[in-house]
Amino acid sequence: MRYAELAEVYDKVSQTTKRLEITDILVGFLKECPSDIIDKVVYLTQGRLYPEFVPIELGVANRLIIRSIAKATAVKESEVEQLYKKIGDLGNVAYDLLSKSSKQSTLDSYSTETRGNGVTVEHVYENLDRIARAQGGGSQEEKIRLLSDLLRDALPREAMYIVRTVSGALRLGVADMTILDAMAIAFCGSKDARPPIENAYNVSSDLGAVARILVERGLGAIKSFGASPGRPIRPMLAERLSSPEEILEKMGGKCAVEYKYDGERVQIHKQEGGSTALYSRRLENISDHYPDVLKLAGEGIRSKSCIVEGEIVAVDPDTGDLLPFQQLMHRRRKYGIEEAMSAYPASLRLFDALYYDGKDLTGEPYPRRRAMLSKIVKESERLRLAEQKVVVKAEELEAFFEDAIAEGCEGLVAKSLGEESLYKAGARGWLWIKYKRDYKSEMNDTVDLVAVGGYMGTGRRAGNIGTLLLAAYDESDDVFRTVCKCSTGFSDEEIRNMKKLLDPSIIPHRHGRVDSKLIPDIWLVPSKVLEIRGAEITLSPIHTCGLDSIRKGAGMAIRFPRFTGKWRTDKSPEDATTVNEIIEMYNKQLKKISE
């Protein structure tokens, strides 16, 4: 097929913004398109060569494109560059220069066999594919050769679109949904056929493959097309509500609630006898960033093949506490993966099973998928299922929400338990409802807390005290009640000297004036006061500060505590922030939310 025909479609599509017109243009073209290149044409129209999840980038640098245009048109590189500076679009530069040179060729009766006869879609795709895959020494020269070969043969308009494609600037703005409509009309006669086609796309994220199956094997094949490992499923998304009552009402009086972890969503695909891959919420292959997650999945997921979904979370190696999402972003890097892996080790909290040993589970209701998940996952310290509970009362839901916040989560995701609770790939709907705190609370003030215990560090901090158990002062009983564990904000030197500094206070048992449910590695006589900044105060089942004052069984915790660097040597432990002050700060926060 001549690439000029595709270029014509691009031209027409760029001249309108109306979705119906764009659909019509695509329908006409798809009907004419040979079936063996339909997938390629679909990818090209989206400005790429493969589905999004294939980790091969086309992206050719402008510098190389300029050299390729110069080579193809026999114009000096500096001239191409100047023209680019003037026009600002390399596609137009290629168009202008090729238009001039073809006129010149006719004048000189220069052989038109080699120049300006046009190229085929197959040829364009093949060269672009080779460009995208070229790697290592000599690859830049190879890319220039492949691109200039194409441009030399291309018509000016073709060259314009080829250059825009390789530079990542095609951006026709054709939505995936428009292509789906066009496929339904072109191959099945009407838009009514779109739902099964869209479903096939949602479970495969591969528009090209769906088009090819539709043309070659018909709608029947599309209807029976299911999820399979190696093709990421477009994620199901949640609606949002802001009170437990509304959530329960929407869910028909009963639902499951799960912790909403503050990490990176991941789909784990394990192929039979083959590899395991990780895909992000945006369907990128992120396997290279998380070798530790691949290992966890390899060890803990018992199946020949499967697709499971969950959240990658960062966990403080010293305390085991969940860390905020930002910490995990240190893992999204190209180099230094090993270092990042030991500084920010990842854990997994799985919440769904979408495929298991040859069977697509997306059409099963949530309770069955969750049961399957617990069957195939062997939990360990770092690999767990998302905390879950079935609730029927608003108070239960609220209490679970507070536990989630206390554990460092963002809130809850409520999930329907009904027969209709299928995994709706690619859709945001009411089968999942998220319930989060809608405010960003910063504790207005720092607090001064007393060290009452210590934990030995791991990794870089091995052999040293890496974490302190901190307490607030309770005036009424003259005791110190724990409120957080803190391991951040200390310099390496402070950590090295911590043992020496605390040595005079170390005792073999809990001090009589310390109230703690936790048992640290080392107990301390309450003496040292540290200034701490936290993100917010939450209810907590594990700390004793303010126990029972807001809710029976719950104390208070400072979330994400960080040492400011100030040892308050000017304060005695009895001058530390009091339990009552912490309760007051918590209540102020609540007022802030309701305002």
Ligand code: ATP
């Ligand atoms: P947000 O920014 O609130 O995470 P989102 O648009 O990424 O929103 P939503 O579907 O609206 O996604 O909210 C659910 C998100 O919460 C999921 O994308 C997932 O990353 C995360 N999450 C954490 N824990 C769970 C869980 N137990 N079940 C489902 N999603 C969870």
